Amino acid sequence: MSAVPAQPPAEPAGPARHRPPALELRRIDKHFGAVHANRSVSLTVAAGTVHGLVGENGAGKSTLMNIVYGYHRADAGEIRVHGRRADFRRPHDAIVAGIGMVHQHFMLVENFTVLENIVLGAEGGRRLARGLARARSELERIARDHGLAVPLDAVVEHLPVGLQQRVEILKALYRGADILILDEPTAVLTPQETGELFALLGRLREQGKTVIIVTHKLREIMAVTDRVTVMRQGVVVHETATRATSERALAEQMVGRAVLLRVEKTPARPADVLLTVKDLEVCDRFGLPRVRRASFEVRAGEILGIAGVAGNGQTELLEALAGILTPTHGEIVFQGRNLVRARVGPRERRRLGLAHVPEDRLRMGVIGDFTAEDNAILGQQDRPEFSRRGFLRRAAIAAACERKLRGYDVRPPEPGRLLSAFSGGNQQKLVLAREIDGDPRVLLVGQPTRGVDIGAVEFIHRRLVALRDAGKGLLLVSVELDEILGLSDRILVMFGGEIVAELSRAEATEQKLGLLMAGVKEGTA
Amino acid sequence: MEIYTLIVLLLAATIRVATPLLLAALGGMFSERAGVIDLGLEGKMLGAAFASAAVAAVTGSAWAGLGAGILVSVALALLIGFAGITHRGSQVVAAMAVNIMVAGLGPTLALAWFGLGGQTPQLNAPGQRFLEITWPWAERARAAPVPGLLYAELLSGHSVLVYLAAALVPAAAWVLHGTRFGLRLRAVGENPAAVDTAGLSVNALRYQAVLISGVLCGVAGAYLSTAASAGFVRDMTAGKGYLALAALIFGKWRPYPTLGACLLFAFTDALAARLQGVALPVVGVVPVQFILALPYVLTVLLLAGFVGKAVAPKAIGVPYAKED
């Protein structure tokens, strides 16, 4: 990132220190059903500063900001804006109070012009023409003041992502926002665009605006913020001035002293290479590149873990390996075949022995309205043990399902039960049973214990290790660092779509991994 | 000169046939641009046709009938909207249900109230129908060559609702592109989340759009039974609601192209009547059914992407639910 300023930013200007805090959150509490997203979170953001909010996925930072923006309502706690109590029932209230938010996924109408997008909701009168003309001159002034050049008459969908983000920022400024919240703003930006963004944030700060930047990328925190708050599992664990800390210290706080799940396992004895990935490049559904030149091997008798914060390309990598996404470049060699060139689909890959436990079972891996026994043959309905000449062998399917349910301690072991009636852990165990029962050579596993209760977690981990001991190869993708550390024999770290490091289990520590996951190159900070 | 007269008469007929299509299509445009599929044009038109004819027969006033037609159409529109917007049920199923229900309800009530086997009484008295309005000097102008005939047949001599429909096209265009409401409506059909985070109510906007559609379909239905005909008969819309939807799609959800599509479809209708049994050079006698089927075939070709691209509003048909 060449355009990022090297020095930490200067102290905020004098007058700002005498203003009340721009934003004060006191004991904010929020539940989503059983999930306790924010636990008594207190946060103070000084006016005229750039404040960083950092943490891993599920730390609760996005939820917190959505509450500030009025998108959700807190269950308990108080919000004060410039010293005054605020109760936001909907985004409109927050906007009126001067809070603007730039979401991670832009809220733009693609086929409108920039001008139309900005004035939406603040058109300045019933007749559009007059309102637009007034808005135009106002926007030109704002753009000049902040050094924000945006082509007002361009159609949004033709603009590069960096400019689209500027439109979002302009939207907020136009409505008089003096507190600007940016949620993972650099997720889709090029390094150059990131530099331009930071320069802009610096200018905004000089004008007395307050900026809150939510991110998991530590280098950016160090580059542009004045203070930083670290959250972990819904709680604030650390707050400090940026100049008083370092990336390493922040990474420690982010990752924390989580209880390492002790998985009993003998040392690995990796044997032959089962799966080879070379120079793989994958774009997502919208055409954005998500995996850049990934190369690695999976060996028999080994668990290869991929660590990384969600959104750094792991999903697309897994889906490309499973045959769901088509890579734009590169090779995947399995069983002596190049799966990419031969265009081998998921069904065939399964047949060849490449099984897949998806990251999001509800979205991709199971059908809630189907029974357990129907779910148990998803992807395998063509196998001779399950169907003969087209007809499903119902008795055999039911018996096999019951075997799976009992073998994996799924409760209750009723094949005829609807899958949605099983708990998350039991559902996941069934998915695992299904994929492992097919006797794969390589098992691709994504977030194996997401939404799974603690007892099932242990069970699943033991099964994965057993599979590895049986001489199979496993590729494990997880955002849970302790899961990666507990299970993997070798660890790759993904950041920004690239594999930035490869470590053996022995070499890997939480700090090292935390830094790598946050984009810090080896040997710095 | 004979051919010229023929063409002018044909165009005049086209205008009359196009009017209900245009009204319904414009109504559908507002609804669909806001993201609500409007398959209920048929039912709303039919319901309005019944109501306006019934009320016109009873009160003796076509304007009262028009009001009743609009009320009924709006009620049906809100019913479909309720199912689709508030309850997030299937917009398509709700609309089809209403279409079917109205097809039976009209004749049922007509039979029960008027005892005429499912139709409303003939509207014979003046004032019960929207009759042709003859512009000044039209009769004398008819004798004059070329422009005279145009004036007498094409411009003059339509019912007031026709002129209303014509005026609605630029009005709709202005509302859609020149007002704040139009901007918000178009936004909600493309990206409701953007509208929500801008602090506006997605559902309120959609209901307003559905309401407008109801009003316009009401006028369309009233036109059918109190202007184009003299009363309501069973199934009198005969698929015009679907044809209007086809015209809307063909017109890419924009006012002026939709007008063009309606005129085109109506022209084929008028042409079919004229060409019946007439032998054309080269082709011979074109079966009337082929001409009548033309609008539907054209719409399919358009949807298939062979006649340009029809890009629907992005968020159409998907009920909006805020992520928890």
Place this chain on the structure above:
Amino acid sequence: MSAPGRLPRWADVGLLPLISLVAAFAVSAAVIAAAGENPLTALRLLATGAFGSQEAVGYTLYYATNFIFTGLAVAVALHAGLFNIGCEGQAYLGGLGVGLVGLALDRHWPFWAILPAAVGAAAVFGAAWAFIPAWLQARRGSHIVITTIMFNFIASALMTYLLVNVLIKPGQQSPESRELAAAACLPGMQALLAPLGIHLSSSPLNLAFLLALAASVLVWVYLWRTRWGFALRTAGKNPVVAVYAGISPARVTITAMLISGALAGGLGLNEVMGAQHRLLLDFPGGAGFVGIAVALMGRNHPIGIFLAAVLFGALYQGGSELSFDLPRLNRDMIVVVQGLVILACGALENLFRAPLTALLARWPGNEAE
């Protein structure tokens, strides 16, 4: 809005549709009352008109046969996540196929040879009419609801043209083909059961009813007992899971619509070969749309579809009797009921689901599973 708790299976499949039905009927009763007649009288007349005599039952089941075919057609498409509104046109074309086979072969082949040919023609013609909308949806993303509606109108135009110009019986005014010879006519139920010593009053009920039942069984077997049906249902529930499981949603779309069109074509057997014994205008008579009501009410399951089809057959038969005793009502009332049923069972389900779930959750022994 958070998701409501789950309904136990029996309530989801049995109670909820029943409640929707009762609601639809309640509104219908209100309409009847608004029309100036007594709803209970109307109900009684409907019941006796539909089931009061052997002949009446025969007619009821004859109508039900059409609705079984179109109900199955809509259901198969719905299982694949598609809303096939084109059954009217597909049934029309299916009948054309049957008629063409009959007209071509009835003087040359025996019945037992014509029957399979006619069944095949019904299926092929019906499927062919569903193919283009299916292909357009699968490959071009064209909304299948709109294209199937368009194809209904095109079918109507096509059939009118054929019946008026090509297939019309020479020297006749009304657009109908000549009558089919006995070899191309399905035997009536009366004739089928007579050798068994059962004597039924005459009615249009014919062999097609048994064919419809057979089709129901085949559909059930296909959807729940074969791997292709499994693939179809999977893709209909969740195309992402389908891809994960190696199923092609595009291929499922086309297959499902072909089957759906073929089933709708079965109506042609009942009407053209079974009851009318000739080709004529508009013999589907709205059955394509009744099929939607039947499928939704019957929860897309052959048993439910059968029951719903018989119910609607009863409404049709009873409805035509209504106007004799209640001059203010006629068959149009039945169409109103049809629309209300679709509305209640199809679109407003959530209206009943939430209160029902809450109600059941409070009963002991019915804790959410």
